[in-house]
Amino acid sequence: MRALRLFGDRDARLVDMEPSPPPAEGEIQLRMLAVALNHIDVWGWRGMAFAKRSLPMTIGAEAVGEVVAVGPGVEGWRVGQRAAPYGALTCGRCRACREGRDNLCEDVAGVLGFHVDGFAQEFRNVQARLAVPVPDGIADADAACAAITFSTVEHMLFDNAKLEPGETVLIQAGGSGIGTVAIKQAKALGCTVIATAGSDEKCERMRGLGADHVVNYSTGRFESLARRVTGKRGVDVVFEHVGAATWAGSLLSLRMGGRLVTCGSTSGVSAETNLMMLFQRQLRIVGSFGASMRNVSDGLAKMAGGMAPVLDAVLPLDAFEDALRRLESRRVFGKIVVTL
Numbered sequence: 437m438r439a440l441r442l443f444g445d446r447d448a449r450l451v452d453m454e455p456s457p458p459p460a461e462g463e464i465q466l467r468m469l470a471v472a473l474n475h476i477d478v479w480g481w482r483g484m485a486f487a488k489r490s491l492p493m494t495i496g497a498e499a500v501g502e503v504v505a506v507g508p509g510v511e512g513w514r515v516g517q518r519a520a521p522y523g524a525l526t527c528g529r530c531r532a533c534r535e536g537r538d539n540l541c542e543d544v545a546g547v548l549g550f551h552v553d554g555f556a557q558e559f560r561n562v563q564a565r566l567a568v569p570v571p572d573g574i575a576d577a578d579a580a581c582a583a584i585t586f587s588t589v590e591h592m593l594f595d596n597a598k599l600e601p602g603e604t605v606l607i608q609a610g611g612s613g614i615g616t617v618a619i620k621q622a623k624a625l626g627c628t629v630i631a632t633a634g635s636d637e638k639c640e641r642m643r644g645l646g647a648d649h650v651v652n653y654s655t656g657r658f659e660s661l662a663r664r665v666t667g668k669r670g671v672d673v674v675f676e677h678v679g680a681a682t683w684a685g686s687l688l689s690l691r692m693g694g695r696l697v698t699c700g701s702t703s704g705v706s707a708e709t710n711l712m713m714l715f716q717r718q719l720r721i722v723g724s725f726g727a728s729m730r731n732v733s734d735g736l737a738k739m740a741g742g743m744a745p746v747l748d749a750v751l752p753l754d755a756f757e758d759a760l761r762r763l764e765s766r767r768v769f770g771k772i773v774v775t776l
């Protein structure tokens with residue numbers, strides 16, 4: 437079967453490999469249909485010295501596939517059904533896993549496509565308990581964005597930031613994969629959205645998604661806009677994933693008692709926090725990583741209801757490495773998906 441394998445830093449190759457064996461006890465076999473790219477693919481491809489893994493390794497953390505075989509002891513799955521497989525090998529035994537909060541698993545065996553073989557191969561066996569059924573009527577390329585992108589936003593905005601209708605939310609890097617989804621989710625809830633991006637073109641496109649106020653952070657200050665829009669009060673929620681470059685300004689943009697939720701640090705992992713501001717203004721900072729199984733199915737239900745992810749491009753598998761370069765250079769609006 438064809439597979440896109442990582443052989444070394446910045447060295448991914450499309451190769452033939454042994455087909456997957458029949459699914460074992462508790463597993464289903466998926467014929468992979470589409471893989472969505474994420475920043476974690478860029479980190480893995482660039483090389484991370486601390487990541488424990490053995491190469492070559494198939495890349496791709498987020499995908500959709502069609503069930504082609506059902507292993508012994510598996511109930512609730514049939515051949516022909518589509519599935520969005522979870523992006524990490526969680527233990528299934530710890531309390532968090534038993535409660536479906538797999539992103540808090542205490543014994544994760546690895547992130548797919550980063551520590552262990554991912555989904556950019558024609559067939560992949562996955563544990564049935566780590567796959568979520570995809571409703572009919574959702575395009576493959578859209579469904580490929582469910583297991584990480586849609587679910588991460590669900591988890592950030594609703595479980596962690598507890599965003600309420602009518603609130604004002606500042607969405608950093610609103611042109612990114614998760615940023616575009618966050619704009620749609622917040623608007624669907626009835627929130628006022630302020631969104632930032634690094635170019636005027638992206639700002640215009642964010643308006644097209646429903647963002648009420650946009651700012652090009654390379655030429656304007658989002659903190660000023662946040663204050664102006666809220667009558668100096670500050671926003672209720674900040675959606676962060678940019679990190680060092682925006683951290684201080686994001687905290688400054690919050691209202692008294694405001695909430696900041698973050699799931700990323702693409703511009704750098706260390707930033708200064710004004711502790712006096714943190715406690716006097718009673719801010720709440722919540723870290724968010726991945727999503728629960730319920731977040732994945734909730735995201736898919738929203739897709740089935742008509743909320744599609746924003747796709748920058750749908751490309752063939754052999755364009756994956758070029759797409760990683762584009763994602764790395766941020767010349768992307770929304771998601772890049774490759775089809776198998």
Ligand SMILES: [Zn+2]
Pocket residue numbers: 526527528529530531532533534540541542543544
């Ligand atoms: Zn666990």
